[in-house]
Amino acid sequence: MTFEPADLLAAAVTARALAYAPYSGFSVGAALVTPEGRVFTGENVENASYGLSMCAERVAIYNAVSHGERRFAAVAVTGPDGLRAMPCGACRQVLHEFGPAMQVILPDGDHLRIVPLSALLPEAFGGGDLAAASNGAAPAQREAR
Numbered sequence: 001m002t003f004e005p006a007d008l009l010a011a012a013v014t015a016r017a018l019a020y021a022p023y024s025g026f027s028v029g030a031a032l033v034t035p036e037g038r039v040f041t042g043e044n045v046e047n048a049s050y051g052l053s054m055c056a057e058r059v060a061i062y063n064a065v066s067h068g069e070r071r072f073a074a075v076a077v078t079g080p081d082g083l084r085a086m087p088c089g090a091c092r093q094v095l096h097e098f099g100p101a102m103q104v105i106l107p108d109g110d111h112l113r114i115v116p117l118s119a120l121l122p123e124a125f126g127g128g129d130l131a132a133a134s135n136g137a138a139p140a141q142r143e144a145r
Contacts, residue, residue: 015041030056040064072099
């Protein structure tokens with residue numbers, strides 16, 4: 001199944017309208033698409049205790065996972081008024097868990113910027129690292145993979 005990057009970004013813009021960002025005023029929307037074409041959205045949810053806030057990308061992932069999805073082809077992310085909102089490090093790691101080969105779609109003026117997640121999180125930590133550790137592989141052996 002194919003998807004149109006502009007349509008996925010439009011879904012992120014729609015999700016952004018639901019953001020709860022009373023402290024930063026920086027509303028973010030995200031939309032994920034599965035390889036089969038199902039779209040799931042999320043928006044940032046802030047909390048007065050800042051560390052308990054949740055980014056739009058992770059809300060979208062958790063929304064999709066709660067509906068049984070485990071694989072994703074792409075994610076679109078947008079900030080206020082179409083500003084680029086690059087996924088933070090924590091979001092990059094969570095996105096990698098479910099789609100290491102996914103594309104990240106961002107607004108870039110009047111155009112779209114499409115970046116492989118692997119370019120944003122090179123040499124990512126993943127399940128294979130845990131499996132290697134549980135099999136007794138030495139750190140140098142894990143790095144050589």
